[in-house]
Amino acid sequence: MDRRQQKTRAAIFQAFRSLLAERSYSRITVQEIIDRANVGRTTFYAHFETKDELLKALCENLFGHIISSAKDCTHTHGLYSDGSAPESIFCHLLQHLQENDNNILELLSCESSEIFLRYFKDSLSGLIQSQFVLQNRHINQDLPDDFLVNHISCSFVEMVLWWIKGRMRQTPQELDRYFRAVIEPILL
Amino acid sequence: MDRRQQKTRAAIFQAFRSLLAERSYSRITVQEIIDRANVGRTTFYAHFETKDELLKALCENLFGHIISSAKDCTHTHGLYSDGSAPESIFCHLLQHLQENDNNILELLSCESSEIFLRYFKDSLSGLIQSQFVLQNRHINQDLPDDFLVNHISCSFVEMVLWWIKGRMRQTPQELDRYFRAVIEPILL
DNA sequence: TTTGATAGCGAACACTTTGTTCTTTTTTCA
DNA sequence: TGAAAAAAGAACAAAGTGTTCGCTATCAAA
Numbered sequence: 497m498d499r500r501q502q503k504t505r506a507a508i509f510q511a512f513r514s515l516l517a518e519r520s521y522s523r524i525t526v527q528e529i530i531d532r533a534n535v536g537r538t539t540f541y542a543h544f545e546t547k548d549e550l551l552k553a554l555c556e557n558l559f560g561h562i563i564s565s566a567k568d569c570t571h572t573h574g575l576y577s578d579g580s581a582p583e584s585i586f587c588h589l590l591q592h593l594q595e596n597d598n599n600i601l602e603l604l605s606c607e608s609s610e611i612f613l614r615y616f617k618d619s620l621s622g623l624i625q626s627q628f629v630l631q632n633r634h635i636n637q638d639l640p641d642d643f644l645v646n647h648i649s650c651s652f653v654e655m656v657l658w659w660i661k662g663r664m665r666q667t668p669q670e671l672d673r674y675f676r677a678v679i680e681p682i683l684l
Numbered sequence: 685m686d687r688r689q690q691k692t693r694a695a696i697f698q699a700f701r702s703l704l705a706e707r708s709y710s711r712i713t714v715q716e717i718i719d720r721a722n723v724g725r726t727t728f729y730a731h732f733e734t735k736d737e738l739l740k741a742l743c744e745n746l747f748g749h750i751i752s753s754a755k756d757c758t759h760t761h762g763l764y765s766d767g768s769a770p771e772s773i774f775c776h777l778l779q780h781l782q783e784n785d786n787n788i789l790e791l792l793s794c795e796s797s798e799i800f801l802r803y804f805k806d807s808l809s810g811l812i813q814s815q816f817v818l819q820n821r822h823i824n825q826d827l828p829d830d831f832l833v834n835h836i837s838c839s840f841v842e843m844v845l846w847w848i849k850g851r852m853r854q855t856p857q858e859l860d861r862y863f864r865a866v867i868e869p870i871l872l
Numbered sequence: 873t874t875t876g877a878t879a880g881c882g883a884a885c886a887c888t889t890t891g892t893t894c895t896t897t898t899t900t901c902a
Numbered sequence: 903t904g905a906a907a908a909a910a911g912a913a914c915a916a917a918g919t920g921t922t923c924g925c926t927a928t929c930a931a932a
Contacts, residue, residue: 522710610798610799610802611798614798636865638865639866642846642850643843643862644866646842646843647839647842647866650839651838651842654835654838654839654842655831655835674827674828674831677826677827677870678827678832678835678870681869681870682865682866682869
């Protein structure tokens with residue numbers, strides 16, 4: 497890709513994210529984004545059809561990275577119920593979050609965090625689902641798999657949100673313990 | 685309150701909700717709301733400062749009702765771990781939902797459901813929290829109360845969303861069983 | 873280093889939406 | 903019935919959107 501395009505794209509993303517830290521998505525205008533990114537109006541629309549498309553691109557970019565990195569981790573380890581607990585994907589994700597990879601925490605704590613949370617949940621659901629399929633087994637005979645996948649991923653993401661809102665007072669290790677306490681009893 | 689005001693307010697709410705069933709909140713304009721509600725522009729702004737205020741009023745109205753009705757139910761019964769399980773507030777809420785009180789299901793399944801889900805979670809958290817305080821006890825010594833309150837309310841609301849998305853194939857009784865299966869092991 | 877292609881700029885535009893102001897008409901309820 | 907309140911409707915400025923145009927700057931490859 498052309499260097500100019502890369503720079504423009506990066507500038508727009510950067511501007512967009514810094515604006516998201518200040519006010520909610522709906523109150524951000526394209527004009528403000530291009531002013532802060534210091535690019536022309538035409539240029540913006542050459543890259544993204546609308547503001548919504550920009551948001552979507554940002555989400556895919558971000559959660560694509562964090563989930564695929566977690567996916568690599570599952571190759572060697574796996575989900576909780578495997579016994580190899582401390583190296584679970586959840587622990588891995590929490591560490592990524594604490595290190596604030598890609599400043600993802602800003603997005604999860606901004607006014608428009610709901611949008612990002614749903615992306616996070618969906619990506620995580622896909623990952624957990626693929627783990628179950630990979631292991632070709634039911635986790636719990638009494639409950640439908642998709643219910644459990646949803647429960648686990650939503651619980652994790654909502655825990656992260658609770659953590660951030662509470663100013664991240666706990667360590668990833670503590671959080672991991674909390675999560676295991678509410679999830680492991682369900683897995684056989 | 686003046687009859688005219690009541691009628692206007694009701695017409696606006698009704699129009700707004702029917703539009704929410706068709707497209708996302710952000711793509712609904714004030715113009716469309718007043719056209720469908722058949723009220724003048726000035727009238728709309730006499731009732732609500734902005735479209736956001738209308739949304740807020742709708743949420744408060746709706747979840748205020750459903751939660752206070754659940755609150756009444758806890759006077760006689762209580763949360764799960766009390767033993768009086770089948771008459772828990774969760775079961776009560778699920779029944780309300782299935783009966784589709786106030787057409788609340790439309791809001792929870794519309795494109796903008798995220799907005800309503802957060803309201804639902806927050807209202808429910810308040811309710812669960814007040815139950816714990818009322819009973820003056822810790823549910824689980826190993827885990828912070830506010831973490832558990834958050835976990836329980838989020839799990840419930842996300843389960844409802846999962847249920848709706850899956851076209852509500854389960855009965856409230858089945859759902860209640862699922863929920864107890866993932867929550868009761870955590871409570872002492 | 874030249875060169876053709878591509879990306880970006882900036883001004884102008886038609887258009888939509890917003891929120892306000894005004895006057896006139898209708899409804900309420902005391 | 904009559905004063906007060908509410909709604910209608912037209913008109914408005916202001917702000918934002920998405921597109922077009924002609925021009926300039928930059929790139930990557932020969």
